[in-house]
Amino acid sequence: MAADKVKGGAERPRWSLDRLVETGLGRTLVRIAALLALIGAWQLAGNDTIGLLFPTFGRTLVAFWGLVSDGTLQVALLVTNQTLLAGIIVMLVVGIPVGIMTARVSVLDRIVTPYITFLVAIPVIALIPVIQAILGLTFAARVTVVVLFGIPYVIINTAVAVRRVDPVLTEMATSFGASRLVILRDVVLPAAVPGIMAGIRIALGQALIGMVVAELTIVGAGIGSLIADLQGRFRVAPVLAIAVTIVLEGVLLMTIVEWIERRLGRWSQS
Amino acid sequence: MTETQAPAISISNLTKFYGSPKGRRMKALENVTLTVGRGEFVSIIGPSGCGKTTMLKMVGGILGWDEGSIEVLGKPVTGPGPERATVFQSFALLPWMTVIDNVSFGLKVRGMAKPERYAVARKLLASVGLADFETSYPRQLSGGMQQRVGLARALAVSPQLLLMDEPFSAIDAQTRLILQTDLLDIWSKTDLSVLFITHAMDEAVFLSDKVVIMGARPGHVTDIIDVDLPRPRTEETRRDPRFVELTGFVWDRLRGMIQQDERAA
Ligand SMILES: Nc1ncnc2c1ncn2[C@@H]1O[C@H](COP(=O)(O)OP(=O)(O)OP(=O)(O)O)[C@@H](O)[C@H]1O
Ligand SMILES: [Mg+2]
Numbered sequence: 001m002a003a004d005k006v007k008g009g010a011e012r013p014r015w016s017l018d019r020l021v022e023t024g025l026g027r028t029l030v031r032i033a034a035l036l037a038l039i040g041a042w043q044l045a046g047n048d049t050i051g052l053l054f055p056t057f058g059r060t061l062v063a064f065w066g067l068v069s070d071g072t073l074q075v076a077l078l079v080t081n082q083t084l085l086a087g088i089i090v091m092l093v094v095g096i097p098v099g100i101m102t103a104r105v106s107v108l109d110r111i112v113t114p115y116i117t118f119l120v121a122i123p124v125i126a127l128i129p130v131i132q133a134i135l136g137l138t139f140a141a142r143v144t145v146v147v148l149f150g151i152p153y154v155i156i157n158t159a160v161a162v163r164r165v166d167p168v169l170t171e172m173a174t175s176f177g178a179s180r181l182v183i184l185r186d187v188v189l190p191a192a193v194p195g196i197m198a199g200i201r202i203a204l205g206q207a208l209i210g211m212v213v214a215e216l217t218i219v220g221a222g223i224g225s226l227i228a229d230l231q232g233r234f235r236v237a238p239v240l241a242i243a244v245t246i247v248l249e250g251v252l253l254m255t256i257v258e259w260i261e262r263r264l265g266r267w268s269q270s
Numbered sequence: 271m272t273e274t275q276a277p278a279i280s281i282s283n284l285t286k287f288y289g290s291p292k293g294r295r296m297k298a299l300e301n302v303t304l305t306v307g308r309g310e311f312v313s314i315i316g317p318s319g320c321g322k323t324t325m326l327k328m329v330g331g332i333l334g335w336d337e338g339s340i341e342v343l344g345k346p347v348t349g350p351g352p353e354r355a356t357v358f359q360s361f362a363l364l365p366w367m368t369v370i371d372n373v374s375f376g377l378k379v380r381g382m383a384k385p386e387r388y389a390v391a392r393k394l395l396a397s398v399g400l401a402d403f404e405t406s407y408p409r410q411l412s413g414g415m416q417q418r419v420g421l422a423r424a425l426a427v428s429p430q431l432l433l434m435d436e437p438f439s440a441i442d443a444q445t446r447l448i449l450q451t452d453l454l455d456i457w458s459k460t461d462l463s464v465l466f467i468t469h470a471m472d473e474a475v476f477l478s479d480k481v482v483i484m485g486a487r488p489g490h491v492t493d494i495i496d497v498d499l500p501r502p503r504t505e506e507t508r509r510d511p512r513f514v515e516l517t518g519f520v521w522d523r524l525r526g527m528i529q530q531d532e533r534a535a
Contacts, residue, residue: 169362178379182379190366
């Protein structure tokens with residue numbers, strides 16, 4: 001980091017990649033360069049002579065524009081994200097309290113934990129026929145899949161974070177006469193925030209996968225059915241355009257979570 | 271101080287068992303009897319595991335016991351109370367809160383509004399020499415400063431009894447000496463009674479009116495030593511032949527116990 005300030009150290013070249021990424025502008029430049037290189041490679045690797053072959057970046061972009069200009073993509077994204085949003089809300093509203101309670105009430109721990117372990121151990125995809133049998137081809141079914149994909153990570157990480165809170169801190173609050181509720185609100189929860197956020201980050205990634213899987217398998221809506229439809233007609237470029245869109249949405253989600261984590265969990269970083 | 275006033279702490283025939291995972295009971299304390307007078311500074315010293323922390327937690331009202339009784343200011347202890355405050359070995363500061371929020375934590379728990387509790391906290395921060403660190407976070411402070419915050423937090427609730435569990439043992443030796451004199455300085459300006467746990471002989475003698483020596487397996491009181499050094503105690507006190515003599519006496523008692531333990535092990 002500050003090695004170049006050490007006297008008598010080996011002389012470093014005036015211009016090097018290491019040097020460049022030390023500045024904010026440099027980092028941005030390097031990132032843009034890397035992205036351009038990736039796009040260039042993609043352009044070269046693609047083959048547009050037959051529609052079925054791996055499309056170039058240019059053809060994917062054109063396909064993307066085609067999906068956007070008639071509103072197909074927006075409508076599909078809207079429907080899909082309704083599922084995702086509902087799933088995330090259920091996941092957090094149910095998962096965080098359940099996680100807290102499993103950590104604090106040993107009876108609940110014994111009841112809930114085996115199911116969570118089960119959900120983590122088996123591929124949730126295997127449960128989809130069951131969900132479909134119970135809930136049919138509905139919005140509720142798709143939301144359920146999203147929730148099942150993500151919620152174990154919320155519950156487990158919340159429970160671990162709550163259990164790891166330094167007992168001295170709760171002792172301190174108790175000694176000042178704090179009630180169990182106040183201790184939970186003012187000591188345990190804030191102390192557990194970094195762990196809970198780490199769980200949410202993993203869970204959101206899983207939820208995103210669950211969202212696509214739900215729509216691809218429980219046919220009938222959004223991005224998933226759009227992909228299925230295009231794939232059925234061998235339209236490779238639009239499918240790729242949609243895939244890239246989902247990746248970008250994932251990146252956006254992670255960026256939001258990291259931003260919230262930084263705001264909430266600043267204290268835990270050192 | 272009148273004769274009719276009950277002592278700050280009165281512990282009699284206190285016995286405590288801990289249950290072990292195997293279901294066996296371990297006797298942590300046996301028949302401990304101990305009195306801390308009003309305004310008195312009493313230290314407890316003893317080998318590791320002799321039940322010092324256990325006893326302090328029971329006086330603090332956050333741990334129950336099996337036999338005997340504990341009275342604080344004449345009233346039986348049934349839980350934590352506003353007349354007692356604890357200072358912890360590991361400081362127990364809330365890392366997501368600023369210094370002033372940490373100091374006013376006890377007042378917040380007791381329902382005091384923010385402007386009032388901040389006013390109290392500011393006064394105490396000044397008294398421990400941290401007036402300029404209100405908005406700092408604990409991790410930005412040295413160990414010594416963090417414990418000053420811990421002390422200010424305890425004093426903020428205006429307790430009559432201060433319970434301190436090895437408060438300076440995580441702090442470097444030089445800072446520690448300064449904290450000792452600062453603590454005595456604050457104590458001498460109040461009518462606080464202090465129960466202070468330590469592993470350091472010199473610290474116990476320097477601070478206290480009375481040093482209680484405990485032995486282990488199970489925890490019990492072996493000696494109670496009256497420290498007849500004049501107050502106020504200063505750096506001169508540390509060179510006083512009587513100080514050296516008392517410290518030596520405490521060490522002799524402890525050394526005997528520890529050597530016996532090592533032979534037994
Ligand atoms: N929660 C607990 N459950 C079971 N045993 C315990 C518990 N807390 C303490 N003990 C045991 O009780 C004994 C006394 O412990 P305590 O922490 O009071 O000792 P201490 O004198 O404070 O020791 P130290 O000087 O190391 O701080 C020890 O043998 C310890 O292992
Ligand atoms: Mg202890």
